[in-house]
Amino acid sequence: xxxxxxxxxxxxxxxxxxxxxxxxxxxxxxxxxxxxxxxxxxxxxxxxxxxxxxxxxxxxxxxxxxxxxxxxxxxxxxxxxxxxxxxxxxxxxxxxxxxxxxxxxxxxxxxxxxxxxxxxxxxxxxxxxxxxxxxxxxxxxxxxxxxxxxxxxxxxxxxxxxxxxxxxxxxxxxxxxxxxxxxxxxxxxxxxxxxxxxxxxxxxxxxxxxxxxxxxxxxxxxxxxxxxxxxxxxxxxxxxxxxxxxxxxxxxxxxxxxxxxxxxxxxxxxxxxxxxxxxxxxxxxxxxxxxxxxxxxxxxxxxxxxxxxxxxxxxxxxxxxxxxxxxxxxxxxxxxxxxxxxxxxxxxxxxxxxxxxxxxxxxxxxxxxxxxxxxxxxxxxxxxxxxxxxxxxxxxxxxxxxxxxxxxxxxxxxxxxxxxxxxxxxxxxxxxxxxxxxxxxxxxxxxxxxxxxxxxxxxxxxxxxxxxxxxxxxxxxxxxxxxxxxxxxxxxxxxxxxxxxxxxxxxxxxxxxxxxxxxxxxxxxxxxxxxxxxxxxxxxxxxxxxxxxxxxxxxxxxxxxxxxxxxxxxxxxxxxxxxxxxxxxxxxxxxxxxxxxxxxxxxxxxxxxxxxxxxxxxxxxxxxxxxxxxxxxxxxxxxxxxxxxxxxxxxxxxxxxxxxxxxxxxxxxxxxxxxxxxxxxxxxxxx
Amino acid sequence: xxxxxxxxxxxxxxxxxxxxxxxxxxxxxxxxxxxxxxxxxxxxxxxxxxxxxxxxxxxxxxxxxxxxxxxxxxxxxxxxxxxxxxxxxxxxxxxxxxxxxxxxxxxxxxxxxxxxxxxxxxxxxxx
Ligand code: SF4
Ligand code: FES
Numbered sequence: 099x100x101x102x103x104x105x106x107x108x109x110x111x112x113x114x115x116x117x118x119x120x121x122x123x124x125x126x127x128x129x130x131x132x133x134x135x136x137x138x139x140x141x142x143x144x145x146x147x148x149x150x151x152x153x154x155x156x157x158x159x160x161x162x163x164x165x166x167x168x169x170x171x172x173x174x175x176x177x178x179x180x181x182x183x184x185x186x187x188x189x190x191x192x193x194x195x196x197x198x199x200x201x202x203x204x205x206x207x208x209x210x211x212x213x214x215x216x217x218x219x220x221x222x223x224x225x226x227x228x229x230x231x232x233x234x235x236x237x238x239x240x241x242x243x244x245x246x247x248x249x250x251x252x253x254x255x256x257x258x259x260x261x262x263x264x265x266x267x268x269x270x271x272x273x274x275x276x277x278x279x280x281x282x283x284x285x286x287x288x289x290x291x292x293x294x295x296x297x298x299x300x301x302x303x304x305x306x307x308x309x310x311x312x313x314x315x316x317x318x319x320x321x322x323x324x325x326x327x328x329x330x331x332x333x334x335x336x337x338x339x340x341x342x343x344x345x346x347x348x349x350x351x352x353x354x355x356x357x358x359x360x361x362x363x364x365x366x367x368x369x370x371x372x373x374x375x376x377x378x379x380x381x382x383x384x385x386x387x388x389x390x391x392x393x394x395x396x397x398x399x400x401x402x403x404x405x406x407x408x409x410x411x412x413x414x415x416x417x418x419x420x421x422x423x424x425x426x427x428x429x430x431x432x433x434x435x436x437x438x439x440x441x442x443x444x445x446x447x448x449x450x451x452x453x454x455x456x457x458x459x460x461x462x463x464x465x466x467x468x469x470x471x472x473x474x475x476x477x478x479x480x481x482x483x484x485x486x487x488x489x490x491x492x493x494x495x496x497x498x499x500x501x502x503x504x505x506x507x508x509x510x511x512x513x514x515x516x517x518x519x520x521x522x523x524x525x526x527x528x529x530x531x532x533x534x535x536x537x538x539x540x541x542x543x544x545x546x547x548x549x550x551x552x553x554x555x556x557x558x559x560x561x562x563x564x565x566x567x568x569x570x571x572x573x574x575x576x577x578x579x580x581x582x583x584x585x586x587x588x589x590x591x592x593x594x595x596x597x598x599x600x601x602x603x604x605x606x607x608x609x610x611x612x613x614x615x616x617x618x619x620x621x622x623x624x625x626x627x628x629x630x631x632x633x634x635x636x637x638x639x640x641x642x643x644x645x646x647x648x649x650x651x652x653x654x655x656x657x658x659x660x661x662x663x664x665x666x667x668x669x670x671x672x673x674x675x676x677x678x679x680x681x682x683x684x685x686x687x688x689x690x691x692x693x694x695x696x697x698x699x700x701x702x703x704x705x706x707x708x709x710x711x712x713x714x715x716x717x718x719x720x721x722x723x724x725x726x727x728x729x730x731x732x733x734x735x736x737x738x739x740x741x742x743x744x745x746x747x748x749x750x751x752x753x754x755x756x757x758x759x760x761x762x763x764x765x766x767x768x769x770x771x772x773x774x775x776x777x778x779x780x781x782x783x784x785x
Numbered sequence: 786x787x788x789x790x791x792x793x794x795x796x797x798x799x800x801x802x803x804x805x806x807x808x809x810x811x812x813x814x815x816x817x818x819x820x821x822x823x824x825x826x827x828x829x830x831x832x833x834x835x836x837x838x839x840x841x842x843x844x845x846x847x848x849x850x851x852x853x854x855x856x857x858x859x860x861x862x863x864x865x866x867x868x869x870x871x872x873x874x875x876x877x878x879x880x881x882x883x884x885x886x887x888x889x890x891x892x893x894x895x896x897x898x899x900x901x902x903x904x905x906x907x908x909x910x911x912x
Contacts, residue, residue, distance in 0.1 A: 534854050
């Protein structure tokens with residue numbers, strides 16, 4: 099008779115399989131089935147005894163469990179379902195010979211493996227007077243009934259759940275440590291875990307509330323012949339549970355939707371068919387992480403392939419995407435492969451993986467999320483970086499390269515004029531007002547309103563190129579001219595000689611408004627798109643934002659200015675203008691979503707401005723509009739900008755107010771708080 | 786103690802932005818990045834990131850560290866070493882500040898100037 103707990107038990111089992119013929123495994127859960135399968139493969143006759151009438155009831159619904167049982171039976175396992183074991187019968191030598199059930203039936207066995215799951219050992223806690231049920235009761239701060247005593251891990255029962263996996267334990271320990279260090283800000287609100295069975299050839303996955311019940315809806319897909327069953331449980335337009343059998347490729351994707359609590363109304367029709375069916379060109383195949391070859395590249399930015407990631411996960415014992423990022427650099431640049439890395443993590447760790455909780459701290463210097471920080475800045479009228487960090491208990495003296503720019507943006511965008519901009523908390527491009535290049539030189543992009551220029555501007559540009567020996571001149575995708583290879587010491591002179599406004603091509607700010615020629619020249623044009631574009635650009639330039647912002651205006655639905663992939667895209671039609679928002683032509687190509695239809699230029703200015711101000715006020719730093727809208731929902735943006743008339747004017751007014759005092763840093767650097775010392779190296783002579 | 790002799794005065798502490806940096810250019814050698822932390826400590830490093838040569842003087846200075854502007858390696862100002870898990874080291878130059886003035890150690894400047902010269906010569910040497 100063996101329990102199935104540790105490596106010694108496993109060795110004993112393997113040993114027994116060589117001498118004996120008949121085995122009984124008590125417990126039809128994850129562990130029991132893995133043990134049974136192992137014994138079968140070593141040539142034993144195995145019967146699994148289970149008290150419930152379906153297998154793995156904690157992870158599967160009856161239908162999926164039925165399929166699983168069938169498939170295991172085909173492999174030669176036998177089952178005794180809904181049977182309670184009453185006694186183990188021994189022979190004269192004291193060795194087990196049979197199992198007796200409470201209905202009197204007996205089953206011959208020379209090896210009995212107990213795999214009935216964990217039961218927390220609560221004796222010590224109970225004798226100390228702590229409240230226990232299945233485990234030691236703990237609060238969201240991991241404190242037991244006696245607040246001086248904490249409990250984490252398999253012995254703790256949190257909101258009625260005792261987790262048997264390692265990942266939730268890590269999350270609990272983090273919170274506990276936080277409180278022990280008297281930092282006092284962490285809260286553990288439970289983990290969503292997912293399960294995979296490590297029996298090759300059988301794929302199953304479950305997560306969340308997969309049984310469903312009152313107030314939930316179910317979408318199911320069954321193919322008994324092909325051995326595929328999928329059930330998704332929805333509640334209030336969100337995925338709350340999933341149970342997959344036979345085809346689990348989308349498990350990680352469902353798990354992510356579930357954990358993020360994303361509204362799935364818009365993808366409900368195709369939800370069942372998985373992520374690849376979303377028509378998401380840049381990302382299809384993501385869900386095939388497990389099938390990827392080791393040499394396949396995962397992170398294009400840093401050239402990291404799957405094998406490297408898998409090895410790091412195994413060798414270094416990594417459990418989170420953050421840790422993988424740190425050790426392998428994968429997903430540390432553009433971030434588009436984060437989902438893939440997450441999937442590799444999930445498929446490498448199997449049941450040990452539970453993704454990070456939904457609330458993400460801004461950076462390791464704080465436990466607070468973007469929202470909480472913004473909220474505090476607004477509520478407490480915080481104006482300075484140092485003050486904010488002090489008030490919010492930052493764990494570092496002056497933050498890091500991640501939180502400083504974010505805080506600086508939150509402060510200056512919440513309190514324009516009042517909060518003082520801190521150039522040292524800006525990334526070099528925004529500090530030097532030019533784009534740093536790989537060799538340490540800079541690029542300069544002057545603003546050309548709506549992409550329109552003239553002889554005098556072009557002549558000045560040509561003169562500057564010659565005078566400063568600028569090595570490369572390039573026309574950008576945003577209808578402007580880029581001067582590359584300018585030395586930092588030359589920047590101020592170049593700006594002066596160009597005598598054109600800053601293009602903010604270096605900033606998390608309004609970049610360009612791309613236009614087509616429109617009705618002025620084009621035979622198809624229905625609207626004057628160039629004028630509209632110039633009006634928008636003049637109204638919005640100098641506008642800093644959580645990330646870069648690009649606009650486009652086309653004069654008819656032929657859409658030559660590519661309005662469909664811009665943060666705000668405007669398309670002229672016979673009767674007015676159509677507005678699209680949250681398009682993106684970058685890392686993840688995403689078509690803009692139709693927002694509204696308007697009649698006049700003034701309306702376009704007003705609605706575009708209000709939408710962008712909403713993004714400025716509620717977007718997370720470094721979140722493009724596409725991700726912002728995905729997070730808060732298009733309906734929410736419509737409600738704030740389209741339906742709430744007073745709110746819309748207020749948004750516009752706040753934007754105007756914020757831009758009123760914003761100056762051109764190239765031509766009024768002092769007013770723009772540019773630190774001019776940076777353009778002059780300190781000369782020292784060594785004699 | 787006087788700061789003359791082996792120490793070369795380069796600027797005042799206040800010539801460096803708080804939690805920022807300046808470039809020090811010494812003819813005949815590569816640029817030096819001169820940092821000032823929030824609490825007015827001063828550090829000097831070779832202005833070249835051990836990763837791909839990014840100008841560290843242009844990074845964001847936090848605590849006694851700087852984040853390289855090119856690919857965000859984090860370098861310890863006191864030792865010049867890259868923070869884990871990155872591996873790399875950039876040369877430090879001895880620095881002291883006294884009565885609001887900043888001095889670099891001549892020996893370190895000279896040594897590096899010599900090395901820079903050797904490298905330049907080697908690069909130009911006919912094959
Ligand atoms: S979008 Fe229409 S109006 Fe503009 S250039 Fe193309 S065809 Fe002409
Ligand atoms: S050059 Fe410094 S991080 Fe790459």
